[in-house]
Amino acid sequence: MIDAKKIQFLNGKARQIRRQILTMVHRANSGHVGGSLGAADIVVALYYEAMRHNPKNPRWPERDRFILSKGHCAPVLYATLADCGYFAEEDLEGFRRPGSHLQGHPNHTKTPGLDASTGTLGLGLSTAAGMALGAKMHGQSQYYYTLCGDGELQEGQIWEAALFCNKYKLDNLIGFIDRNYLQTDGNSEDVMPLDPLLPKWQAFGWNAFEIDGNDIAQILDAISQAKNTRGRPTMIVARTVKGKGVPFMENVASWHGTPPNDGEYNMAMEALADGI
C-alpha cells in the first residue's frame, strides 16, 4: 500500500495541474481541456511518483520515458513538465502561440523534457514500441509509459502496434488507455464501439486489466503489477471522467476541444480551489 500522506500530496499536485491546464487553455483560447483534466491523475502519478527521471538531465539515457500518444492532451503534460522544472513556468503562457516551444501537440525537438513527438492519433504507441525495443537491445532497464485515448483506439495503427508489442514481448512498455467513453463527436460507443475493450487487449496477448484512472492509489498499484509481469506488455484500461474536477465539464463531450470563456474559466477555477 502507498501511504496516505503521499496520496494526499499527489492529489494536491493533480489539482494544481488541473488549474494550470485551465489557465493555459483559457489564455490561449485554444486547446483540449476535457481529456487533459481527465488524465491529470495518471500523468501526476507517473511524474511525481512512478517514473525515474531528472529534470536537470532531461536526456539521461536510463530515465523512464513517457509518450503521450493522445497528443492533443499536451496541456496536462506541459503543466507537469514545467512544475517538475524542465522549463520555466512562464513558458506556459506561450502555449499555442507563435515563437513558443509549446506546440498544440508535443514536439520533442522543441520542448525540454518531452521524450517523443506525437500528434496525429495512433502513432505514439508504435513510437513507444520502437523505443522499448531499442532499450531491450541496449540491455537497459527503464520503462516506457504511454497514454492512448479511447477514441484513438479506432485508428488501425494501434492494433498494428498491439501485434508488434506482443511479438517482441515488450514487458518494458506500460500503456494506459484513457477510457472516458467520450470523443470529439460524442460517446465512443455511438461513434465507433470499442467495448468489450479489455478482452481485445487480452486476446492480443497483453497483460490487460481495468482500474479507476482517477484514483492515484489504483494507478500506482497498477504500475507495480505491470512491472511484475514478465514477457508481455501491459495495457491498463483506466476508467476516467473527461473533464474531471470541474463539475460542469465532467462527462460532457463538447469539452473535448472547446476552450472555456471568462465566466466558465472562473467557475472552473473555483471548483478546483477546494483544499488548496
Add this chain to the structure above:
Amino acid sequence: MEFKQTRQGYVDALIELASELPNLVVLDSDVAKATKTCDFEKLFPKRFFNCGTQEQNLMSVAAGLALEGFIPFPTTFAAFAATRASDQVRNSIAYPKANVKIGATHGGITTGGDGASHQINEDIAIMRSFPNMTVLVPGDYEEARLATRAAAYSTGPVYLRFGRDTYPVVPEIHGKFEIGKAKLLVDGKDVTIVTTGIMASEGIKAAAYLRNESISARVIHMPTVKPLDTEALLRAAKETRGIVTAEEHSIIGGLGEAVAGFLAETEHRVRVRRVGVKDVFGESGQAQELLDKYGLRGTDIAREARRILAGNSNAH
C-alpha cells in the same frame, strides 16, 4: 551492357554497413524477399525486425528506435512508404527530424506486372514536400550502394528510392557520392539534360542521338532530388539554351518541377521541358515495354531537347 538491381545495391550496402555501424538496424514489412533485406536478415537476425504487413507501424517503430540512438532502415515498397504510411513518415519521422533512412524499393513504373496499385510515380513529389526530408534516387546498382552508404552516415530523415527491375550499369555515375551534388556525365553547350534515377542511362543515350545531329548536349545526373544542386542548375542555365528533365516519376512534383521551380525564380530566362509520366496511372506490363509506352526513353528526351532548340516549346 550489364544489368543489375538497384535494390540489391541497397541491401549489399546495408550488409557492408552493419560492421561499420553497430547501431544500424533494418526493418521490413513482409516484403523482405522482394526488397532483398532477407539477405541482411540471414547475416544479422538480431538486427532485423519483420513488422508483418503493417507499413504504418513500421515507420513509427523506426522513429522510436531512432530516439534510442539506432539508425533504422525501415524498408518496404515505395508505394506503401509514400502513400500508405505517409502520415507516419511525415509526423513520426520528418517533423521531429528522426534519424531514419527509409528504404523504398519498387519505385516508378518499372515495377511492371503488378500494375498501377504497386507502381508509384508520386512518391518523390510526396517525400520532397516534407520539410527535413532528403530524397535520394540512385540510377544503378553501384550508385544505390553508394547512396545507401551516404544516407547511413548522414544525419536526419532520408528517403531512398530503388526499383524492382534490373537496370543498366552506368559507369559514368560511379565514383564519389555526395548528397546534394549532381554529377556531370557528358559535357555540352547547346542544351542540358538533367536526369535522376534510372533515367541516367537514357540521358546519355539522348546526348548520343543529339550528337549525331551536331547538337551538343550536356547531361547532369541528380541522384539527390532534395536538396537540389542549384549551382549545377545555374551553370546549365547560364551556359546552355535550355533544360530537359527526365525522371521515372510523374511530371507533377518530381525532379522536373523542382528544377523548373528553382529556375523560374532566377534571372535566367531558360526553357525547361519535362520527361516523365504524364499525370496518368500506369498499367501492367514488362518494365522495358512500359518505359517505351510511357515515353521514358532517350528518344523522348532527345525530342524535347530539339523542341527547346527549335524554340517551339508548345509543339506536340
